[in-house]
Amino acid sequence: MELIEAPSDEALVANSLIVNLMQxxxxxxxxxxxxxxxxxxxxIKYPLKVTVNGQQINVKSEDEYKVIEYIFDDNDxxxxxxxxxxxxxxxxxxxxxxxxxxYIEFNSYxxxxxxENQVDNDIECLDFQYPIIASIFxxxxxxxxxxxxxxxxxxxxxxxxxxxxxxxxxxxxVNVMLxxxxxxxxxxxxxxxxxINNYKNDCDEDDDYDYNDDDCDxxxxxxxxxxxxxxxxxxxxxxxxxxxxxxxxxxxxxxNFLADGRVGAYWSxxxxxxxxxxxxxxxxxxxxxxxxxxxxxxxxxxxxxxSEYTKTRLDLRVAxxxxxxxxxxxx
Numbered sequence: 001m002e003l004i005e006a007p008s009d010e011a012l013v014a015n016s017l018i019v020n021l022m023q024x025x026x027x028x029x030x031x032x033x034x035x036x037x038x039x040x041x042x043x044i045k046y047p048l049k050v051t052v053n054g055q056q057i058n059v060k061s062e063d064e065y066k067v068i069e070y071i072f073d074d075n076d077x078x079x080x081x082x083x084x085x086x087x088x089x090x091x092x093x094x095x096x097x098x099x100x101x102x103y104i105e106f107n108s109y110x111x112x113x114x115x116e117n118q119v120d121n122d123i124e125c126l127d128f129q130y131p132i133i134a135s136i137f138x139x140x141x142x143x144x145x146x147x148x149x150x151x152x153x154x155x156x157x158x159x160x161x162x163x164x165x166x167x168x169x170x171x172x173x174v175n176v177m178l179x180x181x182x183x184x185x186x187x188x189x190x191x192x193x194x195x196i197n198n199y200k201n202d203c204d205e206d207d208d209y210d211y212n213d214d215d216c217d218x219x220x221x222x223x224x225x226x227x228x229x230x231x232x233x234x235x236x237x238x239x240x241x242x243x244x245x246x247x248x249x250x251x252x253x254x255x256n257f258l259a260d261g262r263v264g265a266y267w268s269x270x271x272x273x274x275x276x277x278x279x280x281x282x283x284x285x286x287x288x289x290x291x292x293x294x295x296x297x298x299x300x301x302x303x304x305x306x307s308e309y310t311k312t313r314l315d316l317r318v319a320x321x322x323x324x325x326x327x328x329x330x331x
Contacts, residue, residue, distance in 0.1 A: 011167055011168060011169055012134075012159070012162060012168040012169070012170065012189070013162075014162040014163060014164060017193060018189050018192060018193045019159050019162065021123070021192075021193060021196045021197070021200075022128075022155065022159055022192075022196075023121075023156055023159050023160065024121055024122055024123040024196075024200075025122075025123045025126060025127065025128060025176075025196060025200075026128060026152040026153075026155040026156040026159070027093045027094065027121055027122040027123075027152070027156055028042070028043070028091055028092065028093050028094070028095050028122070028152070028153075028156075029043075029122050029124050029205075030042040030043045030091075030092075030093065030113070030122075031205065031206055031207045032062065032065075033062075033065060034207075034208070034209050034211070035065050035068055035069060035072075035082075035209075035211040036050060036059070036065070036068065036082065036084070037084075037090075037106075037110065038110070038209050039109070039110040039113045040113050040114055040115075040116075040118075040120055040207045041092065041093055041109075041112070041113035041114065041120065041121075042090045042091055042092050042093070042109060042110075042113070043090065043091055044084070044088050044089070044090055044091075045088070045089040045090065045091050045097065046059045046060055046061065046064075047059060047060045048084070048085065048088050049084075049085035050068070050082055050083065050084055050085065051081075051082070051083040051085070052068050052071045052072070052080075052081075052082050053071050053072070053074075053078065053080060053081060053082075055071055057071075065211075066307070066309075067309060068082065069211050069212070069215075069307075070307055070309040070310075072211070073212070073307070073315075076238070084103075084106070086100060086101055086102050086103075086106075087099055087100060087101045088100050088106075090106075090109060092109075093121060093122060094156055094157070094160060095152075095153040095156055095157065114207070116207060116208040116209055117207050117208050118207070120207065122205075123196065123200045124203065124205045125178070125179045125199050125200055125201065125202045125203040125205070126176050126177065126178050126179065126195070126196065126199050126200070126202075127152075127176065127177045128152070128155065128174070128175075128176055128177075129174070129175035129176065129177055129183065130149065130150045130151065130155075131148045131149060131150045132148075132149045132155065132170060132171075132174055133146065133147070133148055133149075133170070133171035134146070134147045134149060134158065134168055134169070134170055134171070135147075135168070135169045135170075135171065136166055136167070136168050137166070137167040137168075138165060138166055139165045139166070139167065140165045170189070172186065172187050172188055173185045173186055173187050174186045174192065176192075176195060176196075178199055178202070179199070179202055179203040212304075212305075214283070215283075215304060215305035215307070215315075216282055216283045216285065216303055216304065216305060216306070217282055217283065218282075219281075219282055219283070219285055219303055219305075219306060220281060220282070220285075221278050221279070221280075221281075221285065223306065224278055224285060224287070224303060224306065224314075225259070225278065227306055227312065227314065228257040228276075228314070229257055229258060229259045230330065231312060231328040231330035232254075232256050232330070233254040233255075233256065233328065233330075234254065234255040234256070234257070234314075234326040234327065234328050235250075235253065235254060235255070235326065235327050235328070236249075236250040236251075236253060236255075236297075236324065236325070236326060236327075237313070237325045237326065237327040238323055238324070238325040239296060239323070239324050239325075240321070240322060240323040240324075241296055241321070241322050242321050242322065243320075243321050246296055249296060250265075250267075250294070250296070250297075252267050252268065253265050253266065253267040253294075254266050254267070255326065257276055261275050261276060261277055262274075262275060262276075263275060263276045263289065263291060265291060265293075265294055265297075272291055272292075272293035272294055273291070274289070274290045274291030274292060274293075274294075274297075274298075275288075275289075275290050276288065276289050276290070278303075283302075284302070285302065285303040286300055286301070286302060286303075287300075287301045287302075287303055287316055288300050288301070289301065289324075297324065299316075299318060299322060299324070300318070301316035301317065301318060301322075301324060302316065302317055302318060303315075303316060304316060304317045310329075311327050311328060311329055312327070312328045312329070312330060313325060313326065313327055313328075314326040
């Protein structure tokens with residue numbers, strides 16, 4: 001029997017550049033739950049319990065992160081406090097799980113994470129599509145195995161455990177998904193290395209603690225229009241113009257938005273009429289409101305968020321100086 005090794009550019013070698021890049025792509029992104037832990041290098045495994053401004057929330061999925069944000073946003077004048085109920089399990093970058101019993105233990109891990117928007121190990125701008133099939137020959141035992149890798153955790157552990165006694169090749173093609181959800185087919189390790197290097201900085205990895213900066217990633221004109229016209233009797237919850245608070249100016253007023261672009265306001269037997277229009281996509285949707293008799297409402301607003309919890313809210317802003325938030329209970 002003669003052993004014929006794969007060419008060096010086709011075999012995965014421990015600690016090589018391509019192995020390190022693949023580990024970074026498959027590592028656990030800890031930033032998605034920063035609203036709870038403010039730690040980019042791990043997340044907390046759910047289910048868990050947190051107390052948010054006095055309200056206990058059972059976090060069973062990422063959906064509850066929006067509930068926490070809703071409670072934080074309910075009142076801009078209070079101090080937001082979140083307490084974690086221990087013990088909890090945290091999941092590190094390499095998917096190792098650690099049980100944490102108190103804030104002292106928690107802070108010992110959190111303190112070692114990179115800060116907001118600092119360079120970290122994980123690459124979030126592209127993802128592997130599974131399964132990935134690996135052929136493994138053990139030089140010591142002379143046994144060949146075929147390994148079907150089906151998750152990031154499996155791939156990360158597999159690459160971490162590579163040793164010099166193993167000859168590992170990947171069965172190409174391998175597919176990766178880019179940040180725009182397009183799929184790219186990769187035919188060899190060299191091509192894979194180039195692809196990761198070319199696209200690894202192609203996105204904002206959102207490694208900050210500002211949970212309010214991406215609330216309209218899934219907003220669109222259709223959703224906005226449906227929400228506005230299907231709900232009647234909008235009220236003004238918050239209103240700021242040029243950094244001056246006018247929350248009480250339109251107290252007792254209700255607003256109705258119509259599909260033909262008209263808007264009406266009603267209060268104490270009086271009424272006023274004007275127009276509204278919307279254009280743009282995602283975080284750049286502009287809503288122009290013009291009610292001549294109610295000038296504080298009028299602006300080229302940017303849609304900041306559509307939120308639905310106990311109330312439906314439309315949060316409109318222009319920079320930090322102007323804000324208009326409509327409330328409704330139609331949901």
